[in-house]
Amino acid sequence: MTILADLRSRTNTWHRPSALAAGALGVVAVLCAAAVVLDQRTLAGAPIWAKPFKFAVSGALYFATWSWLVSLLPRFRRTAGLLTDFLIAIFTVEYVLLVFQAARGRASHFNNATPQDALIYQVMGTMIACLWVATLALTVLVMFTKVPDRASYWAVRAGAILSLGGISLGALMTSPTARQLAQWKAGGPRDMVGGHTVGLEDGGPGLPILGWSTVGGDLRIPHFVGMHALQALPLLAIALAALAPRFTRLRDDVVRARLVLIGAAGYAGLIALVTWQALRAQSIVHPDATTLGAFALLVAAVGLGSWAAVRVR
Numbered sequence: 001m002t003i004l005a006d007l008r009s010r011t012n013t014w015h016r017p018s019a020l021a022a023g024a025l026g027v028v029a030v031l032c033a034a035a036v037v038l039d040q041r042t043l044a045g046a047p048i049w050a051k052p053f054k055f056a057v058s059g060a061l062y063f064a065t066w067s068w069l070v071s072l073l074p075r076f077r078r079t080a081g082l083l084t085d086f087l088i089a090i091f092t093v094e095y096v097l098l099v100f101q102a103a104r105g106r107a108s109h110f111n112n113a114t115p116q117d118a119l120i121y122q123v124m125g126t127m128i129a130c131l132w133v134a135t136l137a138l139t140v141l142v143m144f145t146k147v148p149d150r151a152s153y154w155a156v157r158a159g160a161i162l163s164l165g166g167i168s169l170g171a172l173m174t175s176p177t178a179r180q181l182a183q184w185k186a187g188g189p190r191d192m193v194g195g196h197t198v199g200l201e202d203g204g205p206g207l208p209i210l211g212w213s214t215v216g217g218d219l220r221i222p223h224f225v226g227m228h229a230l231q232a233l234p235l236l237a238i239a240l241a242a243l244a245p246r247f248t249r250l251r252d253d254v255v256r257a258r259l260v261l262i263g264a265a266g267y268a269g270l271i272a273l274v275t276w277q278a279l280r281a282q283s284i285v286h287p288d289a290t291t292l293g294a295f296a297l298l299v300a301a302v303g304l305g306s307w308a309a310v311r312v313r
Contacts, residue, residue: 015070015081021088022064029056041105044203046211051108052099054210058227059091065230066138069156072145080141087134094127110173110202113191125174132167139164151237151256158264159233162271166226169275173219177201196220199281207285214285217278226271229264236263249310258309266302273298 032053041048066087070080097120101108108124111117139160147153174194176184179201184190195202198217205214212218237260244250277284277291287295 013071014067015084016067017081017088018063018067018070018084021091022060022062022067025056025060025063029053029060032056043102043105043107046203046206048102048105050209050211052095052102055095055098058224059095061228061231063088063091065234069138069142069145069160072147072156073141074146075144076141080138083134083138083141087131087138090127090131090134094124094131097124107192110192110194112193113189128167128170132164135164135167149237149241149256150253151240151260152234154257154260154264155233155237158260158267159230162229162233162264162268163227166223166229166271169219169223169226169271172275172279173223198278212284214283216283217281218284219275219278221278221284222271222275225274229267229271232267233260233264236260255310259306262302262305262309265305266298269298269301 032049035049036047036053039047039049063084066084070077070084073080098108101111101117101120106113106117109121111121142156142160145156147156173196176193177195180190180192180195196219197204197213198219200213200216204216206212206218207214212221237256240250240256240259244256249255273291273294274284276294277287282288282291
């Protein structure tokens, strides 16, 4: 059974609380989009409600995917359901604090300017650590999931593992920057600890909606790309299944599995590439020749591997 068929057959067995959470966050995302238009305040050069909007969209995708993944488990479904409920509770606390800070016009992350700001950031950091542990436990359970279709089998596993790695990359943003260390050494205040922009202070020019820096490296990019492998790879398997009726070779689940594995390797390479680019203080929209060359090699490797996967019998 392919992921496409499985999505249709399991709609009524999805984990209900996480499906409801995904729907609620979708509504919240719409409200945040309206708030961006109605509330013209900015923080560090970005609309004050942009971050709550992005977190709502990301959370909706995250919980919708886990709602489906939990339905796949032949065993430990109750345990997985409880872990997913725990994830919802953790994310809710973190999101409420994020919205609270946005409403106050205060930074939610890296902010130690006041005791209240520091406490909120510490609580959010604890919630993220708990979310990582719960996601790790769910990923382990997914590794024991038996999915008849080989492409679906590898898409689920590789997506969960890469997503866990993407969440882990968020830790790169928590270390003090060189400028902050110099400020502290000179006796300046420790109002901010960490940041997402490499080479510059947070708050410079950024891409519309996403806000990713257009003048320096941005560690939010590998964090985002990695975290959403959980959606990207199953979507690849779904696309291959949808194309199978039109292309004879794709009707073979071994061929589709090979393509998913190649896609997973390519996705892992993309995560590594954007991480390397960000750490070199290079904007995603201004790659140098070295980055472009590495990207070209990655695309060529994925392309050749895909060609071979389809041709080899």
